[in-house]
Amino acid sequence: MKPVSILLMLSLLLGRALSAPSTQATPRASLSSAPRAQPVQASKKKQPGGTIYFNLRKYIDAVVAQDPGLISSRLALMSNAEEIKATRASYLPHLTAIADSGLVAGPQYLSLVAPTIRLENVRTVGAGVYEVAGASLTMPVFKDGTFLGINTPPAVNIKRAQGQILAAQTRLDQAEVIYQATYVFLRAISAAKQVELLRAELDLVEKQTAIIEEKAKYNLVTAEDLAAAENKLRDAKLRVNTGTTAAIDAFFRLAELVGIEDPRQVRIEIKYPTPAPLASFDGALLRMNVDHPAIAAQEGAVNEAKANLALRQIQLWPSGTV
Structure with a gap:
């Protein structure tokens, strides 16, 4: 056989081998080989908070701690204390x-x-x-009534009197906040109790109306009696709706004072607190005349006026600084 024919045959065989299907197995799709799907981030939903239980004491403490006016007063008292220190330090060497x-x-x-x-x-x-x-x-030897910063100058007494007035006013504001919180708490209890009574009355009226309607089927009652029963049932339902609306409003106000948006999270003790024993006449009179914040505020105003007068009188004298 000629070399040309041999080369031609080899080329034909090689072409068939290349064109033949490969015997290697095709990789199959599997969980391991398939591309993994990217996890989709779930949309964040605002989950409702847990239920919060209150009795009267805890509720008053929560309202007092979160009241904006009382927070501002407490910050003002802290600022006044720092002002007293700064004024006192200005008279020292x-x-x-x-x-x-x-x-x-x-x-x-x-x-x-x-x-x-x-x-x-x-x-x-x-x-x-x-x-x-x-x-x-x-070294301020003699300045605004103080000698070398040893004695308390009138300017410091003015700041202290202002702090006394501010503290007394804070106590008055706190008493008003406590009164308001107590009223709202007891109003919520009263509204809840009222709804219970109205619903019990509605159940009774529904039973009575059902009996009258059953008697009306057998002509045992007149049409006027049936109409009166239906009107009574309608009035009972209206009272329940009105009482429920009032209770919802009371609980909205109850939750608002403690900064809770959803009133359904609030739970209170549905009972009236035990009243404290009344103070004696002498004790009440002493508390009103001595420990009352209004009296303390008046005393602070008097002390501030005295300190202002002393400061103006001292400023008429020459001052010396070394």
């Missing part, structure tokens, strides 16, 4: 440090500068450059 540099050369010197005690040390660093470092001590 204080030390001030200074540091400076310049381009004017000069000899080293030590100086005493009035009206404060200021010690300066000037050091020449190089040609035309110097550094200055020093400290000054200011």
Whole structure:
């Protein structure tokens, strides 16, 4: 056989081998080989909060803690306390440090500068450059009625009197908030009890109306009796709806004072609290005349006026500072 024919046969066989289907198994789709689906993030829904139980004492504490007016008053009291400290410190000796540099050369010197005690040390660093470092001590010998800051100046007494007035007003506001919280709490209890009674009355009227309607089938009652029973049932349903609306409004107000949006989360003890024993006449009179916030506010106003008068009188005298 010729070499050309042999090469032709080999090329034909090689072409058939390349065109034949491959015997290698085709990979099948499986859970492991298939592309995994990307997890879809679920939309976040606002889940309702848990149920909150209140008795009268816990409810009053929660209302007092969250009332915006009382929070503002407490912050004002804290600010007044800091103002008292700052005013008191302004009458005490204080030390001030200074540091400076310049381009004017000069000899080293030590100086005493009035009206404060200021010690300066000037050091020449190089040609035309110097550094200055020093400290000054200011001592108010006699200023606004205080001597060297030992005794309390009238300006501090003014701040203290203002704090006394603010504290008394805060107590009055807190008493008003407690009264309002107590009224809302008891109103919610009353509304819930009223709804229970109205529903019990409605059940009774429905039973009576059903009996009258059954008798009407056998002509045992007149048409007027049947109409009167239906009107009575209609009035009972109307009272239940009105009482339920009032109860819902009471619980909305109850939840609003403690910052809860959904009144269904609020649960209260449906019972009236045991009243505290009445104080004796002498004890009540003493509390009204001595411990009452209004009396404390008036005393604070008197103290503030006295301190203002003392400050103005002292300011007529000369003051001295070293």
